[in-house]
Amino acid sequence: xxxxxxxxxxxxxxxxxxxxxxxxxxxxxxxxxxxxxxxxxxxxxxxxxxxxxxxxxxxxxxxxxxxxxxxxxxxxxxxxxxxxxxxxxxxxxxxxxxxxxxxxxxxxxxxxxxxxxxxxxxxxxxxxxxxxxxxxxxxxxxxxxxxxxxxxxxxxxxxxxxxxxxxxxxxxxxxxxxxxxxxxxxxxxxxxxxxxxxxxxxxxxxxxxxxxxxxxxxxxxxxxxxxxxxxxxxxxxxxxxxxxxxxxxxxxxxxxxxxxxxxxxxxxxxxxxxxxxxxxxxxxxxxxxxxxxxxxxxxxxxxxxxxxxxxxxxxxxxxxxxxxxxxxxxxxxxxxxxxxxxxxxxxxxxxxxxxxxxxxxxxxxxxxxxxxxxxxxxxxxxxxxxxxxxxxxxxxxxxxxxxxxxxxxxxxxxxxxxxxxxxxxxxxxxxxxxxxxxxxxxxxxxxxxxxxxxxx
Numbered sequence: 001x002x003x004x005x006x007x008x009x010x011x012x013x014x015x016x017x018x019x020x021x022x023x024x025x026x027x028x029x030x031x032x033x034x035x036x037x038x039x040x041x042x043x044x045x046x047x048x049x050x051x052x053x054x055x056x057x058x059x060x061x062x063x064x065x066x067x068x069x070x071x072x073x074x075x076x077x078x079x080x081x082x083x084x085x086x087x088x089x090x091x092x093x094x095x096x097x098x099x100x101x102x103x104x105x106x107x108x109x110x111x112x113x114x115x116x117x118x119x120x121x122x123x124x125x126x127x128x129x130x131x132x133x134x135x136x137x138x139x140x141x142x143x144x145x146x147x148x149x150x151x152x153x154x155x156x157x158x159x160x161x162x163x164x165x166x167x168x169x170x171x172x173x174x175x176x177x178x179x180x181x182x183x184x185x186x187x188x189x190x191x192x193x194x195x196x197x198x199x200x201x202x203x204x205x206x207x208x209x210x211x212x213x214x215x216x217x218x219x220x221x222x223x224x225x226x227x228x229x230x231x232x233x234x235x236x237x238x239x240x241x242x243x244x245x246x247x248x249x250x251x252x253x254x255x256x257x258x259x260x261x262x263x264x265x266x267x268x269x270x271x272x273x274x275x276x277x278x279x280x281x282x283x284x285x286x287x288x289x290x291x292x293x294x295x296x297x298x299x300x301x302x303x304x305x306x307x308x309x310x311x312x313x314x315x316x317x318x319x320x321x322x323x324x325x326x327x328x329x330x331x332x333x334x335x336x337x338x339x340x341x342x343x344x345x346x347x348x349x350x351x352x353x354x355x356x357x358x359x360x361x362x363x364x365x366x367x368x369x370x371x372x373x374x375x376x377x378x379x380x381x382x383x384x385x386x387x388x389x390x391x392x393x394x395x396x397x398x399x400x401x402x403x404x405x406x407x408x409x410x411x412x413x414x415x416x417x418x419x420x421x422x423x424x425x426x427x428x429x430x431x432x433x434x435x436x437x438x439x440x441x442x443x444x445x446x447x448x449x450x451x452x453x454x455x456x
Contacts, residue, residue, distance in 0.1 A: 022084030124191030
């Protein structure tokens with residue numbers, strides 16, 4: 001059995017056995033889809049049945065077998081093994097299952113195999129969510145029917161049968177999802193590459209190699225790359241179709257670039273800086289990435305309408321409220337040093353920042369440099385507080401921020417607020433993932449917003 005067989009899955013899967021590893025957001029709809037196709041499903045999860053709440057009862061009522069606990073991967077067998085994105089594909093138990101003849105695949109790979117719509121996919125270290133959102137908004141503004149999924153939105157597999165060749169499926173894909181993907185998008189973009197998720201990936205090389213799966217399996221297609229990002233440039237050598245470049249640093253003879261904050265395409269200005277509601281160079285890069293992907297389907301007039309109205313995605317430089325003269329912003333989505341640096345660049349004066357979180361084993365020197373340049377105070381919390389403080393102490397810049405430490409997130413927010421002066425900005429921009437204290441960046445951001453909005 002190989003990946004090409006997935007294109008005939010609904011016709012050939014009845015009576016076959018599937019192991020679904022991990023009960024995640026995307027895997028519950030996957031289980032229902034498999035059952036509808038007549039597949040015999042076993043779900044495995046590291047958590048105990050007690051920890052899973054009502055899910056075991058619901059799954060068993062549907063005829064699903066359930067294996068839980070620390071040994072949940074033992075004795076994998078069946079025709080298919082569906083891997084959750086957070087589970088490494090090279091675990092010995094998984095490799096043994098593959099050696100027995102199982103096809104190792106995923107919900108996303110099955111979606112690609114069955115999808116009739118045009119597929120547009122975005123990956124990269126930073127800017128994925130905003131760029132993916134912009135791609136979908138641009139296509140909708142031009143009158144197209146659009147489905148949004150992958151790392152954002154809802155799982156698309158349950159909707160795959162209603163999609164047509166005239167529709168567009170727009171996907172944000174993480175390196176975890178891409179790790180074993182043997183299907184590529186018709187139009188793909190890599191926003192940028194920088195060290196990230198090195199707690200999970202064995203090396204930066206493995207991380208980049210995973211990203212290439214977004215485009216290497218399609219011929220004569222379109223790949224959008226960042227000409228200003230050195231790690232991205234070698235990807236062009238692996239592409240089999242058209243390369244579209246964008247740049248904030250230099251004029252390009254073909255492609256998109258910035259000129260005094262205005263956006264140009266093939267030498268012609270198409271979008272003025274004052275027409276873009278979202279501030280910051282990184283957001284202009286997001287617009288260039290998105291429009292490079294859809295320019296064959298979306299007129300410039302639609303680009304302008306979106307630019308003038310789009311206020312950004314939740315948890316990304318999201319204005320929460322003004323409290324006692326202090327403007328407070330939630331940028332919980334900033335899970336890497338480069339994201340925090342980009343967020344800080346949007347403010348003219350020095351700001352007060354809350355940083356820290358889960359340790360992804362990435363260097364904090366770039367974060368320390370950005371904080372020295374743009375922060376008056378830094379309140380450190382979470383598992384990486386000591387590492388960030390160490391990076392700040394080693395930073396060669398002399399104008400360093402005041403450092404505050406508080407392990408408890410709620411207390412850290414209040415301590416950071418106390419350090420602010422009227423007229424200043426308080427910014428939650430962790431520069432780290434959330435998993436040391438929260439399930440995801442959304443819960444972290446919502447917790448922050450509730451704390452701020454509850455202040456009297």
